[in-house]
Amino acid sequence: MSIEEEFTYSxxxxxxxxxxxxxxxxxQSQPTKIDKLVxxxxxxxHKRHPEALDQIFDNLxxxxxxxxxDGTVAALKKDIDSLSWLCGYFASxxxxxxxxxxxxxxxxxxxxxxxxxxxxxxxxxxxxxxxxIVILNNDKFEALPPRVQAAVKxxxxxxxxxxxxxxxINEALLRELEV
Numbered sequence: 001m002s003i004e005e006e007f008t009y010s011x012x013x014x015x016x017x018x019x020x021x022x023x024x025x026x027x028q029s030q031p032t033k034i035d036k037l038v039x040x041x042x043x044x045x046h047k048r049h050p051e052a053l054d055q056i057f058d059n060l061x062x063x064x065x066x067x068x069x070d071g072t073v074a075a076l077k078k079d080i081d082s083l084s085w086l087c088g089y090f091a092s093x094x095x096x097x098x099x100x101x102x103x104x105x106x107x108x109x110x111x112x113x114x115x116x117x118x119x120x121x122x123x124x125x126x127x128x129x130x131x132x133i134v135i136l137n138n139d140k141f142e143a144l145p146p147r148v149q150a151a152v153k154x155x156x157x158x159x160x161x162x163x164x165x166x167x168x169i170n171e172a173l174l175r176e177l178e179v
Contacts, residue, residue, distance in 0.1 A: 034064065034067050034068060034071060035071070037056055037060075037064075037068045037071075038068055038071035038072050038075060039075075040052070040056060041053060041056055041057075041068055041071075041072040042072055042075045042076060042082075044056075045072065045076060045079075045082040045083075045085060045086050045089075046079075046082055048085060048094075048097070048100045049097060050089050050094050050095060050096060050097065050099070051096060051097060053089060056068060057069075069122065070122075072086065073086075073121060073122055080112055080115050080116065081112070083111070083115065083121060084108045084109070084111040084112035084115065084121075085105075085108055086121075087107055087108060087111035087121055087127040087133075088105045088107045088108030088111065088127070090126075090127040090128070090129075091107040091127035091128060091129065091130070091131050091132060091133065092129040092130060092131060093105050093106070093107045093108065093127075093131050094108070106131070106155055106156075107127055107131055107133060110133060110151070110152060110155055110156075111125070111127060111133070113148060113151060113152075114133075114144075114148070114152075117144050117145065117148045118140070118144070119137070119140055119141070119144070123136065123137070124136055124137040124140050124141070125137070125141070132156075133152075133156065
């Protein structure tokens with residue numbers, strides 16, 4: 001084995017488990033814990049594996065949860081199908097892999113409609129446990145085509161709340177999610 005080959009491929013044994021390390025990327029920054037969690041969350045969204053997402057989101061402090069969610073949403077930005085599925089997951093519409101076989105997921109479908117109409121998930125609207133969607137950007141919602149607004153109002157009971165009420169609901173949900 002030449003010196004060049006030796007530096008590009010080496011094997012290190014730790015606890016009797018072989019680990020292969022590559023010399024490529026030496027000196028470059030390594031992925032952070034958040035990066036690895038985001039990569040896993042994206043993979044689980046593609047595989048439609050809610051139990052695996054539970055392992056991530058149920059075991060992190062709220063601040064890290066938010067960072068992983070933000071990274072996951074950003075990574076899935078061009079994959080509306082997976083992103084709308086994630087909305088269904090966060091709204092408690094999809095709790096187990098078997099739920100993927102159900103014929104209709106109204107939160108996921110509605111999220112997809114809102115996204116294709118220009119609204120950003122977790123920015124302009126947010127799915128919440130209990131199969132609910134909260135419109136966070138009312139101006140943007142009111143600017144949507146009437147058919148989209150009608151679809152939302154037909155699918156759900158639309159309840160308007162004041163800013164204080166919405167804040168109180170949001171804080172209660174955050175306390176519920178805290179680890």
